[in-house]
Amino acid sequence: MSAFSAIDEDREIDPEEYTPGIEPQATWCPGCGDFSVLKALKQAMPEVGRTPEEVLTVTGIGCSSKLNSYFESYGFHSIHGRSLPIARAAKLANPDLEVIAAGGDGDGYGIGGNHFIHTARENHDMTYIVFNNEIFGLTKGQTSPTSPKGHKSKTQPHGSAKDPIRPLSLGLTAGASYVARTAATNPNQAAEILAEAIEHDGFAHVDFLTQCPTWNKDAKSYVPYTDVQESDEFDFDVTDRKEAAEMMYEVESKLYEGEVLTGRFYVDEDRPSYTEEKQATGEMPEEPLAEKYFDEDSEWKRSYDLLEHHT
Amino acid sequence: MENDLNWAIGGEAGDGIDSTGKIFARALSRAGRHVFTSKDFASRIRGGYTAYKVRTAVDRVESVVDRLDILIALTERTIDENLDELRTGSVIIYDGEQTTMQDVEIPEDMIGLEVPLTDLAEGAGGAIMRNVVALGAACEVADFPVEYLDEALVKRFGEKGEAIVANNREAARLGRDYVHEETDCTSQFSLETTDEDYVLLNGDEAIGMAAIAAGCRFYAGYPITPATDIMEYLTGRIEAFGGAVVQAEDELSAINMALGAARAGARAMTGTSGPGIDLMSETFGLVATSETPLVIANVMRSGPSTGMPTKQEQGDLNAMLYGGHGEIPRFVLAPTTIGECFDRTVEAFNLAEKYQIPVYLTADLSMAVTEQTYPPERFDMDAVEIDRGKVVEGDAVDEWLDEKDRFRAHAATEDGVSPRALPGTPEAAHMTTGLEHDELGRRTEEEDVRVEQVQKRQRKVETAREREDFDYRAFGDSDAETLVLSWGSNEGAMREALEILDERGIDVRFLSVPYIYPRPDLTEEVQAAKTVIVVECNATGQFADLIEHDTLTRVERVTKYTGVRFMADELAEEIESAIAGQRAPPEVKR
Numbered sequence: 029m030s031a032f033s034a035i036d037e038d039r040e041i042d043p044e045e046y047t048p049g050i051e052p053q054a055t056w057c058p059g060c061g062d063f064s065v066l067k068a069l070k071q072a073m074p075e076v077g078r079t080p081e082e083v084l085t086v087t088g089i090g091c092s093s094k095l096n097s098y099f100e101s102y103g104f105h106s107i108h109g110r111s112l113p114i115a116r117a118a119k120l121a122n123p124d125l126e127v128i129a130a131g132g133d134g135d136g137y138g139i140g141g142n143h144f145i146h147t148a149r150e151n152h153d154m155t156y157i158v159f160n161n162e163i164f165g166l167t168k169g170q171t172s173p174t175s176p177k178g179h180k181s182k183t184q185p186h187g188s189a190k191d192p193i194r195p196l197s198l199g200l201t202a203g204a205s206y207v208a209r210t211a212a213t214n215p216n217q218a219a220e221i222l223a224e225a226i227e228h229d230g231f232a233h234v235d236f237l238t239q240c241p242t243w244n245k246d247a248k249s250y251v252p253y254t255d256v257q258e259s260d261e262f263d264f265d266v267t268d269r270k271e272a273a274e275m276m277y278e279v280e281s282k283l284y285e286g287e288v289l290t291g292r293f294y295v296d297e298d299r300p301s302y303t304e305e306k307q308a309t310g311e312m313p314e315e316p317l318a319e320k321y322f323d324e325d326s327e328w329k330r331s332y333d334l335l336e337h338h339t
Numbered sequence: 340m341e342n343d344l345n346w347a348i349g350g351e352a353g354d355g356i357d358s359t360g361k362i363f364a365r366a367l368s369r370a371g372r373h374v375f376t377s378k379d380f381a382s383r384i385r386g387g388y389t390a391y392k393v394r395t396a397v398d399r400v401e402s403v404v405d406r407l408d409i410l411i412a413l414t415e416r417t418i419d420e421n422l423d424e425l426r427t428g429s430v431i432i433y434d435g436e437q438t439t440m441q442d443v444e445i446p447e448d449m450i451g452l453e454v455p456l457t458d459l460a461e462g463a464g465g466a467i468m469r470n471v472v473a474l475g476a477a478c479e480v481a482d483f484p485v486e487y488l489d490e491a492l493v494k495r496f497g498e499k500g501e502a503i504v505a506n507n508r509e510a511a512r513l514g515r516d517y518v519h520e521e522t523d524c525t526s527q528f529s530l531e532t533t534d535e536d537y538v539l540l541n542g543d544e545a546i547g548m549a550a551i552a553a554g555c556r557f558y559a560g561y562p563i564t565p566a567t568d569i570m571e572y573l574t575g576r577i578e579a580f581g582g583a584v585v586q587a588e589d590e591l592s593a594i595n596m597a598l599g600a601a602r603a604g605a606r607a608m609t610g611t612s613g614p615g616i617d618l619m620s621e622t623f624g625l626v627a628t629s630e631t632p633l634v635i636a637n638v639m640r641s642g643p644s645t646g647m648p649t650k651q652e653q654g655d656l657n658a659m660l661y662g663g664h665g666e667i668p669r670f671v672l673a674p675t676t677i678g679e680c681f682d683r684t685v686e687a688f689n690l691a692e693k694y695q696i697p698v699y700l701t702a703d704l705s706m707a708v709t710e711q712t713y714p715p716e717r718f719d720m721d722a723v724e725i726d727r728g729k730v731v732e733g734d735a736v737d738e739w740l741d742e743k744d745r746f747r748a749h750a751a752t753e754d755g756v757s758p759r760a761l762p763g764t765p766e767a768a769h770m771t772t773g774l775e776h777d778e779l780g781r782r783t784e785e786e787d788v789r790v791e792q793v794q795k796r797q798r799k800v801e802t803a804r805e806r807e808d809f810d811y812r813a814f815g816d817s818d819a820e821t822l823v824l825s826w827g828s829n830e831g832a833m834r835e836a837l838e839i840l841d842e843r844g845i846d847v848r849f850l851s852v853p854y855i856y857p858r859p860d861l862t863e864e865v866q867a868a869k870t871v872i873v874v875e876c877n878a879t880g881q882f883a884d885l886i887e888h889d890t891l892t893r894v895e896r897v898t899k900y901t902g903v904r905f906m907a908d909e910l911a912e913e914i915e916s917a918i919a920g921q922r923a924p925p926e927v928k929r
Contacts, residue, residue, distance in 0.1 A: 102762035105772035113592040117599030146588040317556040318604030338538035
């Protein structure tokens with residue numbers, strides 16, 4: 029039997045199937061925004077029509093990276109900053125898997141920043157959820173790449189001297205073909221955006237604002253928020269790169285002025301994924317790289333032609 | 340062994356030295372002669388000094404010697420760099436009409452052979468072919484039929500069209516004819532040809548070829564000398580077998596990508612050299628803790644830091660054995676010849692999957708980037724077996740579910756090896772983490788579970804010790820009082836050193852060890868010897884430390900860290916001095 033047979037089963041999926049047997053209760057602090065990501069993801073998955081066995085979730089290190097401990101799937105909790113290269117290569121090896129990477133803002137925009145840029149640039153067909161709480165939570169409240177300028181912490185007692193990372197703009201510039209921001213306080217929008225991101229063919233980057241009630245009380249709870257697609261105040265074309273870039277800049281600036289703007293900011297349905305690009309040049313086989321390993325009857329191809337090169 | 344010929348072409352980087360040398364090496368291989376090549380090269384694109392050296396004989400050659408018979412010198416510096424190796428009667432081919440070569444002084448006892456290389460090349464269609472003119476001239480000096488160059492020229496220039504190939508053939512003949520007709524240089528050599536048809540390849544290529552044969556379908560890498568050849572070899576070849584090569588943004592990404600592909604079920608590999616190993620150490624522990632099969636090729640170069648990127652060293656043994664924080668179970672395989680690179684690579688993939696463990700596969704620069712001839716049957720593709728270990732699917736999954744139907748991905752089995760279910764497998768979804776975990780992959784800090792999992796992972800190494808054949812190869816006189824041990828590419832030079840020592844009446848037993856961890860227990864062999872000498876290319880004697888540790892016996896260290904491999908004659912001297920207890924530190928040339 030092929031292990032790939034788990035994939036393409038057609039049936040109704042209950043969000044509760046995504047509650048794992050090993051650790052059903054999350055250990056995040058009461059009021060933590062991370063609960064909302066978990067809930068939104070559980071809601072999104074039945075929409076997408078995937079069973080837990082078809083999903084590979086790869087996380088880094090941090091409170092948020094515990095996501096897959098509380099979410100039934102093939103979960104891989106890796107090391108700080110490295111979820112993206114693991115996730116994207118798993119997708120290359122078995123494109124039939126639904127691959128979701130997740131982690132915090134320190135994980136994705138700090139220590140893993142280079143991988144974020146290059147994974148977006150290569151436009152792998154996968155989803156990346158960044159739990160953005162503007163703080164290092166698990167290590168108890170140090171300044172993170174998205175902490176506002178002037179943010180005081182034990183490591184920056186006189187206030188951060190750095191302008192924060194602009195995550196949406198960075199995702200766009202690097203090459204992500206779907207960029208959105210949602211907030212823990214907006215569960216319906218969050219579930220919709222995650223479902224869209226997962227179904228998007230290409231690298232989907234979701235900056236998910238998750239309040240940290242324990243270590244980042246300044247950031248409050250990201251309320252009130254505005255969905256830019258629902259508001260008459262904003263009118264821009266999400267498929268237009270320049271308009272998207274301007275909108276993102278405004279959204280990122282406003283966040284630090286206390287105005288929470290969420291929604292879809294950039295969508296490019298036409299950009300080929302890395303796999304498609306490589307297949308077009310013959311550098312990536314049509315069959316999954318891992319397929320041989322699932323098919324016991326397949327014969328290992330050997331060729332003495334390899335030696336011909338050396339004669 | 341004077342029935343060998345030592346030949347070299349040298350010039351500046353960018354002069355086409357490498358490809359010209361390779362044409363000659365290929366031609367000799369085609370002519371049924373054994374070839375062993377070496378390179379003097381620097382980490383620069385243009386200028387400096389670079390040389391490609393060929394040693395050839397009818398019998399197998401597996402080392403270099405301190406002697407040059409024919410030298411094609413495109414620059415004056417090439418002659419200076421090789422003065423130590425040139426002998427009475429050595430022939431130096433150069434273009435005396437070239438402005439930079441007009442004042443060249445050829446030492447009196449040597450034969451300076453002036454050939455108007457550029458002039459003749461222009462006659463054949465272009466100055467760019469001057470190296471091929473020189474090849475033709477060298478063929479005449481060596482009494483080697485220039486026709487053997489023809490096929491090698493097709494291999495090199497075939498893609499550029501028939502006219503280019505024809506011009507190059509003409510250029511070679513013009514070089515030959517010039518020496519024959521216009522000079523009084525008569526050949527003192529005669530290169531016998533045979534009916535054998537060899538293959539010529541380097542260690543990186545042998546590793547790449549073996550990886551494909553062993554079912555590797557994913558390679559992630561970041562360019563680094565001298566490991567890039569593996570990546571370049573696989574690119575454009577592995578695709579036909581259903582695989583792919585990706586170039587990552589850095590070595591951190593490369594190893595994590597290989598890890599991701601391995602988890603998804605593809606046999607995966609990454610490759611790098613010292614500086615990349617430093618970065619990869621971060622993920623190394625995760626590979627081991629998550630029990631993911633992974634092969635990491637480390638083509639060693641001179642360190643630390645950026646060190647000497649194009650120079651030989653065996654300095655990473657400790658980094659591979661001990662690299663990474665915490666205690667990480669691992670295997671370290673170190674093939675000792677280019678041919679063995681093929682065997683150990685295949686083995687590395689099987690060990691990785693059978694024991695779900697990271698495997699270091701290491702070659703040193705000397706072996707990785709220099710070529711050697713082998714009979715093609717040395718590389719038996721049909722004999723390659725693929726053992727994927729305990730991968731479970733279908734009903735086999737049920738055996739590994741606990742009472743709540745949860746998959747026991749890290750079950751503490753008797754042999755330490757757990758079942759492995761690839762993502763996509765029904766009924767076996769589970770967590771995996773770099774944190775300490777229980778058998779379900781659930782993070783834990785419970786003392787008994789921690790102990791159980793540490794022991795379980797370590798037990799895989801013990802199981803491998805029992806089940807696998809981690810042995811050495813023995814050469815020389817098995818009753819000798821002197822025992823020489825070495826690892827990596829020193830084997831070839833050491834085997835020839837044995838012959839030299841034998842001629843001097845010195846009996847030596849030589850063990851070449853391709854397994855660093857787990858490694859064979861050499862206690863009996865060491866204790867039976869009067870003098871034990873460990874040969875390696877590093878300053879401190881890292882392998883010697885291991886042998887002393889294992890056998891509780893002091894050993895003599897013959898080390899070399901100049902950036903150049905051991906030569907057979909040099910090694911024979913060193914061994915002789917070590918036996919006499921008179922080994923001096925390496926001489927520094929000023």
